[in-house]
Amino acid sequence: MIKKIGRSIEYLLKPYFKWRYWSTLYRNMVRQIDYFPSNKENNECIPYINKPGIAFSFDDSYRVYDWYKYGKDLFGYYDIKVTFNINGVNPLENYREHTQQEIDKLLELQAQGHEIAHHGFKHKTTTNYALKYGVDSWLKDEIDSLLHWxxxxxxxxxxxxxxxxVSFAFPHFVYNEEILKEIVPKYFKVARGHLYKDNLTNFNAVGYVPSICLDGYYSYSAYYLRKIIKLLKKTGKNLILTCHSILPEEHSGELYGVGKKASEWGTWRVSTRLIKTIIDEAKKNNLEFYTTSEIAGIATFIDHKMEEAVREHLSISSYKDIEIKELMKVKELDLSNKGISNLDGIEYFLNLEKLNLRNNELNDFRLLKKLPKLKNVSIDGQLSKKKKTFEGSLFTHLKGSCVILSLNMMAFGNSFSCI
Structure with a gap:
């Protein structure tokens, strides 16, 4: 009887504690952000430099079926990339390793441009494991093991x-400074935790980066999320939002098996409707969407041939990360005859003026519209079989650009220029 009364009181007080948590979080952010200069003082608000944005960060890869089923098309529709923090095993099923089917789904998410980040091989709580077995054992069992896997x-x-x-997400958000120093920068450029100071992150971050969690017992407040998104416009900084599963609100029941742990971990979920609300609100406020690695200043590419061509052009070895700030310095880029089929990553070249894309396998040029200084593009000799789609896509997305653009389409018997 007493337990029932206790649960009833807890249920009734839950909305109050939720409101108190988010209102306090918001007020603390306001106090911190007031000390930062407004973007109104900047002449330009430029992505990867000072244009604020949001990074979705999803934890625990035993949830990959949810990510794939409900996230893949959703993020594809909005044309945004997110970060998925993975483990090598399923801790709810006796720590079995991921099946080939699960691995395929993770890699298909990566192939869409999403970041696959490190979340510990067995999802062990960092400080507890290090205290019991030592930091070196934690590095070997949790960090090195997943990298090897x-x-x-x-x-x-x-x-x-x-x-x-490029990035690491602390399981259960738990860490200490000793462990942080062991993994950054030796293994990763950034390590994501939970709340810290203003909860925002600068571009080219190194070390610890905070986040705001949207699910589990933190729940979420749509009202305060909208207010926080509006706060971002006053800064040149970014907000990382930690989530776990993506599921429709009507999805209920035992999600990950039976037992107390499975039941508890099943509550760590966000709805597709909430994700849409955040995306729509962010776009309304002219914010960008980034991966954690992009906030850390590291470029990623979908097409391996595109990445290889960029590395060759800038003489960057395959063992080094490609820094976005280096790509921003490039004014001319020759990517001809490289067999490139996807231009993802070209959006980092914000000062690019001349681009040679001759003799590749491209049919989608929408990303070129994100290059404000682009003046000349050479694209003849594409091997795409979708000629009509190719021509229409090219004309639609480049004709309206606010730059002088010279286009040569000799392969299709067309040539035109637009100003």
Missing amino acids: MENHSHSTTNERFKKP
């Missing part, structure tokens, strides 16, 4: 492989 797995049909992770 990622290196040794590939997609069953495409042979796509995991990219070297």
